[in-house]
Amino acid sequence: MGLVQFIREWRELYRFKALPEKSRSIVFYAEDAATWKHLHPIIQNLEECFGGKVCYITSSPHDPILEQQGSQIEAFYVGAGSARTVLFLSLRADLMVMTMPDFGHFHIKRSKYPVHYVYVFHSLVSTHMIYRPRAFDNFDSILCVGPHHMAEIRATESAYGLKPKELVEAGYGLLDSIISSGINSGPTEAHSEDAPASQAKRVLIAPSWGPDALLEICGRELVEQLLGAGHHVTVRPHPMTMRLNPKLLKELRNLFGDRPNFALELRLASQGTVSDSDVMISDWSGAALEYAFGLEHPVLYIDVPRKVNNPEYQRIDCVPIEVALRSEIGVVVAPNQLQEVPYWIEVLCSDPSAWRERIRDLRQRWVYNVGSSGAVGASYITELSAKSSSVEVTSAGEN
Secondary structure, three states: OOHHHHHHHHHHHHHHHOOOHHHHOEEEEEOOHHHHHHHHHHHHHHHHHOOOOEEEEEOOOOOHHHHOOOOOEEEEEOOOOHHHHHHHHOOOOOEEEEOOOOOOOOOOOOOOOOOEEEEEOOOOOOOOOOOOOOOOOOOOEEEEOOHHHHHHHHHHHHHHOOOOOEEEEOOOHHHHHHHHOOOOOOOOOOOOOOOOOOOOOEEEEOOOOOOOOHHHHHHHHHHHHHHHOOOEEEEOOOHHHHHHOHHHHHHHHHHHOOOOOEEEOOOOOOOHHHHOOOEEEEOOOOHHHHHHHHHOOOEEEEOOOOOOOOOOHHHOOOOOHHHHOOOOOEEEEOHHHHHHHHHHHHHHOOOHHHHHHHHHHHHHHHOOOOOOHHHHHHHHHHHHHHHHHHHHHHHHHHO
């Protein structure tokens, strides 16, 4: 970290602390620039139902909020170093809203002052297999995406003897944003009802990351099968793959970079290749659920080993949504049967209207408040802040 950046982060911390307490009653925290897309639907609605200022603290110097502050939003960049650590330990606010699991388990702790912590999910996946053990223990309220989160969190509290949290039937803001953008309003040319079944499809490969993920286990062979069948292939690696395994991506570029039907998409801020695709191929990535529920297109899953970050997940007697829905929103193919992938691509793209109807039904069953989750979250946060302020006023009067 350079000296200029260090000074900037501490200056921003002191600027935040200098605000009147009323101006920092509701505080949002973003650990990276990508967090904005999850918090924005709530903040957008807060501007309509909450009368005061909203603070947005970010650890990313590239966070879009730093360039687009509104009259009710005040943003602060505190980095990911000592200024952030001090801010969390000394935070004075009614409530803090964040998307960061494992809060309180490492160096980022709850404030020494009373603050109500609210968790907003940044994925549709279940809470007990992909996340680390007890990842949500230190939150007071959780805005649940769907009934699976409700059931899993209550089961976890029962299994470990935890104090019950406030659980809100909220929904998933990013999904609402995808749907409202209109990019699922109609099929692409290749996905059209009248397109020939054998026409080349636009296939998006968007897996998770790690040694047992799709690209690491069979990425090369999968791309070869798809290109050999005449399809357009876009590989969109996980950000952690770009960070930890650039050698793998270089290998894919060297092998297929000169093929006109191949693209390696590293500009993940763009959604063009996602919305233009006819089908996604994934593994255990939560992006597959967002793709299916948002675009109403099916997913082909390569059955690599499960992504398990909680070795005790089977203590929770709930089937993870990423396990339960794979055969409902697509098909599952074993890594040693990749020669079958072109056949299943044709099958998945043969009847898009049937998939749209099926996926819409599943979406209504598994996700709360489709289309209005931001309003629900904003209303809850506004009420929570009003309740906290009321308690403070009462306590002051009693003193």
